[in-house]
Structures are given as structure tokens and as C-alpha cells.
Amino acid sequence: MDQVRQADGEQAVTTAIRQSPLSMVLTDPRLDDNPITYVNGAFESLTLYSREFAIGRNCRFLQGPQTDPADLEKIREGLRTEKEFEVTLTNHKADGTAFRNQLLVAPIHGADGELNAFFGLQRRIEDEDPSQLPVSDDSSLELLRELQHRVKNHLAMIVSMIRMQAKREVTAESLKAIGRRIEALSVLYDELLNSSASGTPDTDMAAGAYLSRIASVIASLEPRGAIRLNVDCDDISLPVDQAARLGLLLSEFVTNAFEHAFEGRTSGSVEVRFFRPEGGGVRLTVQDDGNGIPEGYNWPFGAPTIEAQHTRAEVHSNGPLDTTGHDHEPGVGGSIVAALTDSLGATLSVTNLSQGTLVTVDLT
Numbered sequence: 001m002d003q004v005r006q007a008d009g010e011q012a013v014t015t016a017i018r019q020s021p022l023s024m025v026l027t028d029p030r031l032d033d034n035p036i037t038y039v040n041g042a043f044e045s046l047t048l049y050s051r052e053f054a055i056g057r058n059c060r061f062l063q064g065p066q067t068d069p070a071d072l073e074k075i076r077e078g079l080r081t082e083k084e085f086e087v088t089l090t091n092h093k094a095d096g097t098a099f100r101n102q103l104l105v106a107p108i109h110g111a112d113g114e115l116n117a118f119f120g121l122q123r124r125i126e127d128e129d130p131s132q133l134p135v136s137d138d139s140s141l142e143l144l145r146e147l148q149h150r151v152k153n154h155l156a157m158i159v160s161m162i163r164m165q166a167k168r169e170v171t172a173e174s175l176k177a178i179g180r181r182i183e184a185l186s187v188l189y190d191e192l193l194n195s196s197a198s199g200t201p202d203t204d205m206a207a208g209a210y211l212s213r214i215a216s217v218i219a220s221l222e223p224r225g226a227i228r229l230n231v232d233c234d235d236i237s238l239p240v241d242q243a244a245r246l247g248l249l250l251s252e253f254v255t256n257a258f259e260h261a262f263e264g265r266t267s268g269s270v271e272v273r274f275f276r277p278e279g280g281g282v283r284l285t286v287q288d289d290g291n292g293i294p295e296g297y298n299w300p301f302g303a304p305t306i307e308a309q310h311t312r313a314e315v316h317s318n319g320p321l322d323t324t325g326h327d328h329e330p331g332v333g334g335s336i337v338a339a340l341t342d343s344l345g346a347t348l349s350v351t352n353l354s355q356g357t358l359v360t361v362d363l364t
Helices: 002-018 041-047 069-081 138-152 156-166 172-198 207-220 240-260 306-315 332-344
Strands: 023-027 036-039 085-092 098-109 115-125 204-206 227-233 237-239 268-275 282-288 347-352 357-363
Touching (some): 069 085, 204 240, 207 240, 237 240, 332 357
Parallel strands (some): 227 268
Antiparallel strands (some): 023 036, 204 237, 268 282
């Protein structure tokens, strides 16, 4: 009976968190006044402030007449210490409406130990709603902290890309690419919640379901409705770190196919598969029936390292910075693919077919 009550309690925690969309915010403490560099769609829904309004501003625009100065001091102290912290405070939406905001903040450090960003997770607390857990509920906070910690581990590379662009004018396509990569990580939150609700061990997650959602999210951004997406992902669980990296890889592959495989065409198809091949391990494939890779283009194997991309950005001075690939030269996406493949210890192959391209990732 105690085990049943515990399971019911864990389910209640997950359900309560599901009912409050998780707002994601990134800020850059190395820029003056620690401005916001990214917010997700849930932030816009929660606060009624647009992404365009929020980016470049300090988060204090969420303060209002009902905000307690003592809570603001807790935030300032947490930022000063560069440690993870949690504060529940009253913020105000763009229309002036006050709401209770459960805020978790974690620092993101680079490989050199330098502070690169703060990653904030926000959840609206409805005190008057009995389906919501109390603000002080330890189980709710613990689950949120665990989710934040896991996603934060995969933000470092993307934060690095944001920092590359933060101090200079960049092309619209470059900004769109950064947003897509972070949105792909936001899907990870939902799938981790699914894993928690289904009793999957904390170290694993349903990778097939996660990859299916990643593909669907990226495809939903494609304006040409005649480009079809077919997804066939087996029910396979993987360690969270592996699944998260595969999700980021899939985001790059599907985006690359939609953006480049069908130039000059209005129709086509992209097929995503995730399965266990006969030889063991797991395999992720993305195949399109598009125009194929141009001759002489060695994507992504010819991509410079991320460090080299940073150096290029630092010396760039001729017009807006474009981090996408052009003229048979891989962009930042190619660098990310190479880095993720290496970190997974996976094997990557890119094959030109009689019609289209096949990208294969084998992970043992």
C-alpha cells in the first residue's frame, strides 16, 4: 500500500508540473546588465511578452508593484554566488496581471570554468488551484531541479553559439537556427517528464518517442506543406545523455534536409528511422529524396571545429555574421554535428543516393 501511495504521489508531482508549462530563459552575464539571449514559447505564453521584446533586456521588466524586494535580493545574491538557487516570487505579465512564479536558476560554465550563461526555469504557481502542489513541495522542486540539471548539461554548446552572435549583427537565418536548437532541447523536458510518469529508471528515457517529437517539431517549421515527413522510431530506451545528443543530431539532420535537399522544388519526402540493427547497438537514419549533396561538398566532415567558428566570428567585420553553410562550406551546424558525433563515440556516414541523401548514425 505504501508503494502505491508513493507511486500516486510521484504521478501527482508530474501531473502538476505538466499543467504549468515550463518557461525557459537564458541570460548572458558577460554582457552589460545580464540581458536575456533566449526565451521559449512557454515564456511568451506565461508572461505575454514577445520574444522580440524580451531578448536584449534584463529580466527586471517582470517586476511590478506586488513584487517583494526581499525576493529580488535573493535573486541578486544567487546570481552573485554563481550557484544554483530557487525563488518563488510575484511577477507581472505584460498586461499588468500579477502571478506567482517559481524560478529555478542554474549557472552554465564553459570548459575553462568561466561563467557563460544563466539558465532559468519558470513555472506559474496557482495558489488557489487545488490541483497544484504547494510552493514548498519538496518532490516538485526536486523533479524540476533534476530536469533542469539534465538539460543544462546539453546547453553549453548552444550557449557558446549564442555568445558568438551576441555582440554583432547576425543574419535572420543564423538567429532562427539558434532558436531551433534550443527548442529541440525544450522537447527533452517533456520526454523526461514522460519517463518519470511511466516509471522508467531515472538514468534512461524513451529515446524513440523523444526523437519522433524532435522530428515533428522541426518539420512543423517547414513552410512548404508538400514536403512530407515519415517517422518510424522503435520503442527504445537509452541513457538520457545519449538520447539528448541524438536528438540534437536529428534536429540538425532534419533541418538540413528541409532547407537544402529540395531547392527549386515544392514537394518531396524525408524519412526518419530509429531502430536496433542486426549487428547490435542502435541506428538513426535520415533519408530524403531530394537533389543530393553537391559534388565536392564533404558535409559535415569538412566542418571547422567550434573553436575555429568562434575565431571566425571574432574577426568577422564585413556585414552581418552568417553562421549557416554556403558555397560548399559547412556552417556552425556542421561543426555541431561533428562535435556531437565525437562526444557520442558514434559512427557517422553520409551517402549520396541515386535520388537524395542518406545520413546514418550508428551507436554501440
